[in-house]
Amino acid sequence: MDMTSLVSTADAACGGNALQAPGCxxxxxxxxxxxxxxxxxxxRLQKQVAEQTRSCLPALTAxxxxxxxxxxxxxxxxxxxxxRYRQARLFGLDLSPDMLSLAQSHQQATDCxxxxxxxxxxxxxxxxxxxxxxxxxxxxCADLADVLSSCYRLLSPGGWFVFSxxxxxxxxxxxxxxxxxxxxxxxxxxPPLSLHRQKLMRSRFAVHRLYQQxxxxxxxxxLHLIRELKALGANTLVDDQPASGLTGxxxxxxxxxxxxTFAGTQxxxxxxxxxxxxxxxxx
Numbered sequence: 522m523d524m525t526s527l528v529s530t531a532d533a534a535c536g537g538n539a540l541q542a543p544g545c546x547x548x549x550x551x552x553x554x555x556x557x558x559x560x561x562x563x564x565r566l567q568k569q570v571a572e573q574t575r576s577c578l579p580a581l582t583a584x585x586x587x588x589x590x591x592x593x594x595x596x597x598x599x600x601x602x603x604x605r606y607r608q609a610r611l612f613g614l615d616l617s618p619d620m621l622s623l624a625q626s627h628q629q630a631t632d633c634x635x636x637x638x639x640x641x642x643x644x645x646x647x648x649x650x651x652x653x654x655x656x657x658x659x660x661x662c663a664d665l666a667d668v669l670s671s672c673y674r675l676l677s678p679g680g681w682f683v684f685s686x687x688x689x690x691x692x693x694x695x696x697x698x699x700x701x702x703x704x705x706x707x708x709x710x711x712p713p714l715s716l717h718r719q720k721l722m723r724s725r726f727a728v729h730r731l732y733q734q735x736x737x738x739x740x741x742x743x744l745h746l747i748r749e750l751k752a753l754g755a756n757t758l759v760d761d762q763p764a765s766g767l768t769g770x771x772x773x774x775x776x777x778x779x780x781x782t783f784a785g786t787q788x789x790x791x792x793x794x795x796x797x798x799x800x801x802x803x804x
Contacts, residue, residue: 546616546639549661549757553594554619556754560595563752566738570795571598571656574685575605577730577799578654581681584608586651589675591640591684592616592658596624599633602654614638614645616661617754641667647674652681657795659686660711661759669724669800679804682726688733688794689713695791698743698779702772709759717796726800733796739788743780744773746791 553560575598586609590599593613603611611633615621621635638644640655641662653672662668665686672682692708699707714733721728740746750756780789 545663545759549759550616550618552757553615553617553754556752557595557617557619557623559752560620560754561597563749564597565749566736566793567657567753568597569736570685570793571601573734573795574654574656574683574797575601577683577797578605579652579681579683579799579801581606581609581651583651585610587649588612588652588654589614589643589645589650591643591653591655591672592661593624593635594620594658596627596633596635598654598656599624600627600629603629603633606652610634612636612645612650614640614643616640641671643671643675645675648677650675650680651677652683654682655684655686657685657687659684660709663759665712665717665720666723669720669726672800673725673802676802678802680802682800682802683798685795685797686717687711688717688796690735690792690794692791692793694780694783694789695743695746698776698783701779702775707758711794714796717798721798721800724800726802728798729801730797730799733794736793736795737790738793739785739790741788743777743789746789 586606588602588606588609588611590602590611590613593599593615596613599611599613603609613621613624613633614636615624616637616639618637621637624633625635636644640658653675659665659668676682688711691711696706696708699705718731721731740749747756783790
């Protein structure tokens, strides 16, 4: 299947608009769409994690390998993959049309093919890709097992799935501070590494790398962290939460006070637990 046919088939399968997806996915796509113009400048953690995710990438024997970047966003990593695998056929898939529009407008993106769709049910043909890559996108999916099944289908025999995702303990400072304020959950919950491992072992992939690493950034205040999350589009709660009685300035004053219990000489910390994985489909 040639590239034009592949992209046309994918666009037809997703109706050309991922915002037709269920409610949670619509909210995720909308949040990232609103953040499209601010994402790259705010993506401090995302750039650190992406660099480390790329360190797990394999050498590909085919010069013209087909590579898919799942959750490509503004195309930062798609372009990085193009610099590493210079003759590869590159595809970027994302849930947000606005993110894809920005990715497509980049000068270095002229040889990439952009597809709007959901990575849990990627609207692409089976066995086409030599490498599927994803940096900090899988955590927005309902079930890792579904992602693994989808990627296994997309890969050719001997193909690789390399990805990073979030684990339990991510943003625990923010979660704890909010609970002290109103007793409610204001952050997403992520599974522990042990659960990741169980799902990988139950998949048909061979596990080549699997490890967890702590990343920590510091901020002048909790408000700076919240503004950064909003600028990234990463402020959507997967599970709907009832509204708190505290709103606006009152809530932020209380949150800042609670968050200050974590403060140190570098400011207030925010911690992310990141799982790095490299899987191979049997040849």
